Amino acid sequence: MPIITTELVRLDADLGSTTTDVITALAGLVHGAGRASSASLLADAALAREAQNPTGVPGRVAIPHCRSEAVTEPTLAFARLSRPVNFGGPDGDSDLVFLIAAPEGGGKTHLKILSKLARALVRGDFIDRLRSAATADDIVAAVTDVVGEAGVEKQADQPAAAPAAAPGENVTRIVAVTACPTGIAHTYMAADALTLNAQGREDVELVVETQGSSSTRAVDPDIIAAADAVIFATDVGVRDRERFAGKPVVESPVKRAINEPAKMIDEAVAAAGNPAARRVAAGAAASSAETAAGDGQPGWARRIQQAVMTGVSYMIPFVAAGGLLLALGFLVGGYDMANGWQAIALQHSLTNLPGNEVLVDGSAVTFDRSGLALYLGAVLFATGQMAMSFIVAALSGYTAFALAGRPGIAPGFVGGAISVLIGAGFIGGLITGILAGLVALWIGNWKVPRILASLMPVVIIPLLTSLVVGLTMFLLLGRPLEGIMTGLTDWLSSLSGSSAVVLGIILGLMMCFDLGGPVNKAAYLFATAGLSTGDEASMQIMATVMAAGMVPPIAMSLATFARQKLFTPAEQENGKSAWLLGLSFISEGAIPFAAADPLRVIPSMMAGGAVTGAVSMGLGVGSRAPHGGVFVLFAIDPWWGFLLAIVAGTAVSALTVVALKQFWPNKATQAMAAATVNA
Known part of the structure; x- marks a missing residue:
């Protein structure tokens, strides 16, 4: 099938005044030609790519592009605009726009064709030909000449x-x-x-x-x-x-x-x-x-921020796996599992199952359960504890890795382990990760004889960096950081009543501010870092963070169902699945809505998150699981308080965003939604 046909071309057309208008119109052409199953899904994917980085290029040309499951055939849609639109190009508004639509997960053949077009757009003669074309057939011929040009495939390869x-x-x-x-x-x-x-x-x-x-x-x-x-x-x-x-x-x-x-x-x-x-x-x-x-x-502040986010992203699998195994251990073995899991797991086996009374550190401890359930619960709990014991080291090690590459991993892990040993916790892990990364990066820039060059990344850099990190922590930073962590833990443990509600509001606002960004991740890290201690305050913080993070996608889904006319077709489509993402504690499900209309969506989500946090902390809801949303209700107590907090926050967010869009409308969104209804 040809990559472009005359029905995919519009010449000297007015497709609107914004990038959203133009991309949506071109996505409609692709859908109308039978090359996409949904115009709204294709437009949403292209707009999400546009939000990452504007696609305007020299020559007053724009090339919005994406890969989408909605696309069935590699396709080019083209418009020469009578009213140019700002796509962020270096020489003003763009009047030539290609929408490059590629199937998700397709082979490389069609990507080679699309890349040929992109390469042609840096040539002035091709752009002149597009601008002077008299008919849609002329455009199709120009594009076909380019994608079928001899030798270009070799150039792309x-x-x-x-x-x-x-x-x-x-x-x-x-x-x-x-x-x-x-x-x-x-x-x-x-x-x-x-x-x-x-x-x-x-x-x-x-x-x-x-x-x-x-x-x-x-x-x-x-x-x-x-x-x-x-x-x-x-x-x-x-x-x-x-x-x-x-x-x-x-x-x-x-x-x-x-x-x-x-x-x-x-x-x-x-x-x-x-x-x-x-x-x-x-x-x-x-x-x-x-x-x-x-x-x-490079901006160092940005690099360090990204390095910390990398550390957090690598740490999360340890937290998720370990936390869920802990929760399963409690479910199978009983909620008194923490009183003697190690003794049960090490002293017993499938052929030597424990009774309900087990010797722990020389004293007999009675458990609610016995036999296979108690033993398997202890095994699950022990496995989870081992995974959780890596979280600070993983945070530190992969933060260092993001700054210095592989030579930073070992000293980063060493620094994280030292932080745990001296009681500096996740704060110490952050410090040692950044320190190890910067020191390893510095040593990696040393000019050394060729005979030593091969030893630098595997021996010299890890050795010297680990030495610097260890000496710094033991001799200089360890005790102050341990004091900070102890004070923070004591303060959290003392929270009750109104002070706990204030903390819940703060955590709720953080979780809903950037929906998976640095602030959201900071709140999540704060919650998960204390989960392995098993104390009541840490479990309450974990429940608050998880509940607040669930609110935005659920609220936006509810709002799109309640008042469809206030949302674009792409947002309505996203709303059909966002509720499931929310129930699974995936805050990122609300990002498309926030990216399209941040002034109305983000404050609304923060309002709901604050309410959820206040209700959760006020009711003393605790979670032994770090992730999973409603699917880990068995690890949340009281479960009804958790659900009540989510319902309250969701209602506030949904009502607020509907009110803001109703009484303070986004004109571009309103026009697009109206056009869809009229069509």
Whole structure:
């Protein structure tokens, strides 16, 4: 099936004044042509990609693109707009717009076709042809000529290269890597923009590695070894970044390579001749998405924030698995399991099952259950305890990994283990993770003899960094951090009545502020870090955090069912599944609503989260499980208080968001919803 037909083309059309209007209209074309099962789902996917990074490119062109389960055939929809729209391009509003729609999970053939179009959009002759086309047939012919052009497939498969300069000339050899999140368009446009710019220069030899969806073929190691500088134009992490260790580097988001290829090449040439230029560290894993767009240098605050989020994301599986196993241990073995789980698990077996009285530390302890149930409960609980014992070390180790790559993992884990040993808890784990990452990154930049270079990432960096972290914790930071954790634990344990309600309100606001972002994760980390202690205050905090995090998706789902006319078709579609995400404690289910209308959605969600937190803490609801939502009610006490808190918060959020959208309407959303109803 052709990737574009005349029914997918609109010439000199007015599709609205916003990116949402244009993308929705083009998604409607794709759906009308029978190439997508749902126009709203396709539009929602493209708008979500647009929210990550505007898709305007030089030439007053925009290329909104996405992969979606709604797409059945790789498709291009095109509009030449009579009223240009701002897609965030570098030279003003865009009047040429392609919607690039790819099937989710499809093969690479169609991605190669789409990447060919993207590469053509950096050529002025192709853009001129689109702008001067008289009919839809002319557009189809222009696009077909490009995607069927001889030699382009080879170009998409292999690293792009500028012609080598003549021997004897003063040439700077540069290797570039381009990559974007979807790997469909910007990856290849950036590669060709850099390559075309380098072709007109006699002082530069450039090779580009495209790390996209259609293909990735690594640059030859000999070319990398001979390179004088490296350009990373990426919005995602560079694959096998260690290959470029020690090379001067210029780093930026991928769109900068499209908009300012000459400037980036000039910066790479300057870096090659500057002994003090920033270099790729051995094993460094910092993502270029953390790079400040202004000067190509990474922002340290942003890098550290992202590193902590990486640590939290790697820690969560330990928390989820361990916490749920603890909850199952209580369910099977009884709620007095914590009184002697270790003795039961180690002193007994399937052939030597315990009675209801077990010897624990020389004293007989009576349990409510006995036999197989008590033994299996102890085994589950013991397994969960072992998983939970890793959470601080995992947080520290993977925070260090995000800053320094693999050499940071060992000292990060060591620092986390020391934090547990001296009682510094998760605060100590955060400190040691950041410290280990920064120290490992610093040591990785040392200039060492070649004979030592191979030992740096596996021996020298972990050894010296672990030594620094250990000495710092034992001799300097350990006791102050232990004092902070002890004081915090004592304060939480003393909370009751109105003070507990205030804490619940604060936690509820944090969980609903950014729906899975840093603030949400900070509240979740605060709750899970104390769960392994088993004290009542920690379990109440866990229940509050989980209940508040469930409210936004459920509330938005309820609101879309109650007042459909206030929401776009894409939001109505999202509302059909958001309630299930909410019941499962996946706060991110509300992100599409918040991204489309943050001024109305986020305050509404925070109001409901605050109510949920206050009710949960006021009723003393406790949870032994760190995740699972309503599916772990067996681990929540009292369960009815947990459900009451969720219902109260959901009602407040749903009513608030409906009221705000009714009495303070979003004009673009209102127009789109009205158009859908009229259609």
